[in-house]
Amino acid sequence: MDLNACRSEVRRKAWELPFLAEPRELAALRRLIGLRLRQWGIPHVIDAAAICVTELVSNVIRHVGELTPTTLTVSMNGTFLRLDVQDPDARALPTLLAAGPDAEGGRGMALVDAAADRWGVILRADSKVTWCELATGLTAPDGHVPTPGVTRAEALIGLYGSVRHPTDPPRTRLSVAMAEESAIAVITDLLLWLRAHGCDPDEALDRAQGNGEVAT
Known part of the structure; x- marks a missing residue:
């Protein structure tokens, strides 16, 4: 038997959460992310995932508007954790800015860029999806971190x-x-x-x- 092979499959089924984007939802989203990633056996990426979700949703609140119908999808893309935030405005695109130390805004996507391994935007006819992916250290999508x-x-x-x-x-x-x-x-x-x-x-x-x- 190969002792390095993962013999217990971890089912990480994608889940989707529709909500109305507003500041008071952010803490609840972070809690849900934490619960889900612990269930998935990857608690070491909770902090980075929480930063990304907070900033992606804050971007919707700031640039599209409060109470915008928004959907968070959490899934696996191979061994990467993928976070998708969908909103109905295909015009207000997230931008990576070099915000100065005294700037009151503009750091959102810079934080996502620092926390995630890659990110991007998918434009659709009546909506957009801003996504990011985080490396998990898993050896397989249904495996575990090989400590x-x-x-x-x-x-x-x-x-x-x-x-x-x-x-x-x-x-x-x-x-x-x-x-x-x-x-x-x-x-x-x-x-x-x-x-x-x-x-x-x-x-x-x-x-x-x-x-x-x-x-x-």
């Missing part, structure tokens, strides 16, 4: 599944739900092992949680 701990855990989960179900045919790919069940079984048996050997499972969990927080 050593995650890679070791993936190998252990695959091995443990074959031990628990020796009569089942070997699987090269697992759904996240299947892998989660195996991970829970691993944790349960390890806690039973600790208890059987006179160790404190609660203390072990606290120490593991502390290690996890340091790792993140």
